Amino acid sequence: MRIRQARRRGRHTRGSRQPRTSRRRLAATASVAGLLLTAGCAGAGAVGGSAPGTTLTVAIVANPQMADVEQLTPYFEHQHPGVHIKYVTLPENEARQKITESVATGSHEFDVVMISNYETPMWAKDSWLVDLQPYADRTPGYDPGDFIGPIRQSLSYRGDMYSVPFYGESSFLMYRKDLFAAHHLTMPAHPTWDQVAPLADKLNDPAHHIAGICLRGDPGWGENLAPLDTVVNTFGGRWFDQRWNAQLTSPAVEKAVSFYTGLLHRAGEPAASSAGFTECGTDMAQGNAAMWYDATVAAGSLEDPASSKVVGKIGYAPAPVEKTNSSGWLYSWSLGIPKTSGHKDAAWQFVSWATSKSYIKLVGEKLGWSRVPPGSRASTYQIPQYQKAAAAFAGPTVQAISSADPVHPTVDPVPDTGVQFLGIPEFEDLGTRVSQQITAAIARQKSVHDALAQSQQYARTVGRSYQHP
Amino acid sequence: MATATPATPVTPAAPAAPGPASRPLRRILGRASWTAGAWLAALVFFFPVLWMVLTAFKQEADAYTTTPHLVFSPTLAQFRAVFHSGIGPYLANSALATVLSTLLVLVLGIPAGYALSIRSVRKWRDALFFFISTKMLPVVAAIVPIYLAVRDIGALDNIGTLIVLYTAMNLPIAVWMLRSFFLEVPVEVLEAARVDGVTLRQEITRVMLPMVAPGIAATALICVIFSWNEFFFALNLTSVRAATMPVFLVGFMTSEGLYWAKLAAAATLACLPVLLAGWIAQKQLVRGLSMGAVK
Known part of the structure; x- marks a missing residue:
């Protein structure tokens, strides 16, 4: 039966449908050639891009x-x-x-x-x-x-x-003036982290979906490490000493990281380990956070009625300090x-x-x-x-940027420049790895001690390449 | 010396035979639980898609609410924003790269599949392994040499580069798939055709291909999906003229500002062509993937 069908198909093919098939083949070949020619012209994005000039x-x-x-x-x-x-x-x-x-x-x-x-x-x-x-x-x-x-x-x-700046930023502490007034609390003019922590504890109100403080927790050298590095700096910690010996297990760094993760655990936003600038900004703009320590550039959107429910209710204080005079990033x-x-x-x-x-x-x-x-x-x-338009935050922004010191970011001297990053090519990778360890500590998957011990190993490898170039 | 003692076979007590009335009930319950499980699994897989489509019709502020809103005032604002962002060239580039690379894969893959199944070449096992071994190298490990080679021949930001790479990327899988479909063709049919005097080309195009059409459709659809969704090569090797839909999509992701609703709208639009292709080829695809080509 199948043989007969095949024979029939063969006869049919060789007979009356031959001319139509040829035409189809020709049309198909022409279409493919046309498409290939179009493809040869670089891409559809080139269309309209051939204007003179x-x-x-x-x-x-x-x-x-x-x-x-x-x-x-x-x-x-x-x-x-x-x-x-x-x-x-x-x-x-x-x-x-x-x-x-x-x-x-x-x-x-x-x-x-x-x-x-x-x-x-x-x-x-x-x-x-x-x-x-x-x-x-x-x-x-x-x-x-x-x-x-x-x-x-x-x-x-x-x-x-x-390169020339398109925009610049430092970091400062944004806080809800109305919530502070309702709780009879006052934000110091130049707060320390030791003063901010109890304020966050008092303002933390999970029953009403209000976090005491929002801090970045998601991994990335430009994410959680940015605010955390400023905390480490002002607690007197550093990544390396001047001889490129890794310092991530020093008491100052461990104290700073324990403080940061502890504050998030006690009074931070829900799902802090996956919260970054956008998530914290949304929490603050929707009225779900009492304080937020982050980039000065955030103030613009918090004071924009199109995206914020807390316009006019935000106060701005300098980045909290401990052992340094200033601690904002740059x-x-x-x-x-x-x-x-x-x-x-x-x-x-x-x-x-x-x-x-x-x-x-x-x-x-x-x-x-x-x-x-x-x-x-x-x-x-x-x-x-x-x-x-920027009456509430223009002054604090300029003040924060002007007081940032990338050359002397912490108490002791450092071998590189940068406040919230190290000015070395390896930092992108090193920072990302360390930030993942920090996120693990924030998510309670690891202790701070273990996270820093692992981070120290990463840092030691980088340090060695500068000790023995 | 230990003496092996034959174990006495233990016969478990026979369970009480279920009554004639409980058998159909148990069968019905069993089927119902399987059906419920299947629906649940389908819902779990479909939920992110549903969420994406719903989010596409929200305002940005609604998309970010801590307690997600299922009831909201739908808006087309995000779709308008996506269209105003110049989606056209990206769609066209994706379509070009996808269609042409899939055609090339089929043109090259069908003869290769034939040579590895019906008329096996020498060392066909080695050839098959070689094809699949090209998929074992992580793309990220090869990107720098590829980038430098493409740069040196002046083919950066050129859709032709993507077509060649997508063809190379999909060809090994296509050859394996097509070979498995060709193996399903009864040899007797081909022998009969040969007795009738068909040429090799006629044997492939007139006899075999119509029989394995569902398999070819399934292979083509897999290639279309892989090419349409490919991001890594497109990101690294294109910029303005040849950028594709996945590169367009990530342009909505910002570290400062709200973007979920716009991204969801763009992603919904990006899914439509593949969804449409899958829907059109649904019958062939199901036959090709689940039953084999000719059974």
Whole structure:
């Protein structure tokens, strides 16, 4: 039966359907060839990108401030006919990996990259970035001296800026003034952690879904290690001594980490081990936290009625201290130009526009003064409209950034620079591993002692590479 | 010297035979519990998808409430935001990379599967092992050499690069799958066709392929799913012109600000083409994956 069917199929094929089959084959071949030709044209993203002039590829981190830049880019393109901007927007970790891969291998993918004060000095030393100081000095009205001192210094190498700040931040303590008043409590003008802890205990009210304090617990060197490192610093701890001996099991570090995890266990937010900036920000904005120690940049969204239920109810205090005079971190997202860019002058036109005084005014006028990128320029804080919009947090923000000291972050001397990170390439990996141990301690999967013992092993390996280079 | 003592067989006491009325009841209860278990498992697997779709219709603030809201005022604002973010080129790139790489996989995989099943080449076992061994190297370990090679030939941010890589990525699995489907074809049918004088190409295209169509559909769908969802190569090797949907999706994730609802809307849109392909090929797929190609 099957044989007969096969025979029938064979006859049929060789007979009347032959011409139609040929036509089909021809059509299929033409379709595939057409698709392959289309594919050969690089990709659909190229469609519309063939306008005359220069197209700059800009790699940025996905955050609200950069979304504003994208929204306002038509103003730049209008002012600079012939220069077109294409953005590659990625989350922080992916952007960091992609930009590092591209710049370190000397690829020509990007004309402008968004990096931070962690990468800038190292990449400048490795000659991966264009020295922007000559560009900044000869651009009329750009005024690089207007950048806030510690931010400018943290983006410099041998006195020259290799990236320019888009926005800057430190850390401070945000607290609910209404809850403090209801509990007859007062926030000291310059609080210590020993004063903050009992306040958190008193304000912690799980029955009403209010955490005493929100602190980051999720793993990542830019996540829980950022606030924790400032606590370690002010408790007198450090990662390494000046001879690169790991110090993560020292009494000061163990006391600081025990304090941090203990405070989270007693009065922290629910599911603290997976809470980061976004989760704590949501808790605070929804009225579910009495205090939050985090980035100064958070204040803008807490005072924005569109995203916050606690507008006008927040007080701002300096980062709590113990043994140091200040303890806030220092961080800046900045724009740099890789040496491999084929359009350096056009790239500088874009970079100088996005970090200029006029851009800050443009954001204020078109999108609202609360959305102005903070912490980069001193002149921002002289704008009357911004002073009005940011009256509650502008002063504490500038104060926090100005008092950050990346060279002397803790009591004893350290062999590197950086407050909440170490300015060495190995820190990304080391920090991530240590942060995972800390998260395990926060989740009660490990004791602080065991987490730090494991962390010490990681740190010792890195330290050895500097002791015996 | 020990002497082995034969063990006395112990016969367990026979349980009381169930009454004739309890047998159907037990059977019904057994079936019901299996059905309930299956539904529960399906619900557990489907719940994240349902949650994603629901979140896509929420405002950002509603998506982040500590106690999740099942009742809310639905909005299309997130879908509008996704469309305004320029989803078009990403969709087109994903479609190009997926369709062309799947076609290439089938064009190369079908002859390979035939040569490893119907007319086995010499050392076919070694060939099969070689194919699958290419999947044993973690992609992350190979990314730097691949990146440098692609950079040196000027093929970064080019959709053609993704098509070649996705073809290479899917080909070993496709060859294994197709081979297993080809083995199901009765040899007698092929012998009969040969007696009728068909050429090798006719034997494959006119006799065998129609019989294993469900298997080919299943293989193609697996390739489509893998290519459509691939993130690592797309992230590392593309930027502006050739970026695909997964890269577009992660662009909504921010460390400062709310993004769940927008991400859910974008993910819902990204799922639709694969869902549609699966729905269209459902009949073939079920036959191909569960019953074998020709049984």
